[in-house]
Amino acid sequence: MDEISPxxxxxxxASLPAAKLAGAVLLIALGLLFADGDPVRLALAVLAAAALAGWAVRDLIAPVRLAVDPTGLTVIRGFAGRRLLPWPAIEAITVDRRPRLGLTSEVLEIDAGESLHLFSRYDLGTTPEEVAAELRAAQRS
Structure with missing residues (x-):
């Protein structure tokens, strides 16, 4: 494998927060269209749209979910915070694969002893297996 950048x-x-925001707008439109004057239906549509929009805002505020440098890994923490995991604190970097409904899902797992950090393809913008390989190479160097 090629040497990784520092x-x-x-x-x-970038397409993911846009899709979430479009979904929020669609939920509002459907709520207005099908509420038939029922405030509960409209409130549920608005609540679901607000949750989806909040999720999209998180993607816009903190798009970087994982970073690696010679000192260790920086992972997202909470809504938009960051946490540095020094290399000695990282016990394992694995990819968990699970078949479900005819599809296989992959999740990158970073075990830092007292904390476990999970990242999907949608968090990373690429396959968890590719990221795991790069992280293992960085950890060895």
Whole structure:
């Protein structure tokens, strides 16, 4: 494998927050169209749209989910915070694969002893297996 750059980042694809915001707008439109004057239906549509929009805002505020440099890994923490995991604190970097409904889902797992950090393809913008390979190479160097 090629030598990695001194710092590498993985981020949410730009199309994902746009899709979430479009979904929020669609939920509002459907709520207005099908509420038939029922305030509960409209409130549920607005609540679901607000949750989806909040999720999209997180993607816009903190698009970088994972970064690597010679000191260790920086992972997202909370809504938009960051946490540095020094290399000695990282116990394992694995990819968990699970078949579900005819599809296989992959999740990158970073075990830092007292904390476990999970990243999907949608968090990383690429496959978890590719990221795991790069992280293992960085950890060895």
């Amino acid at each position: 710092e590498r980042q993985w981020r949410v694809p």
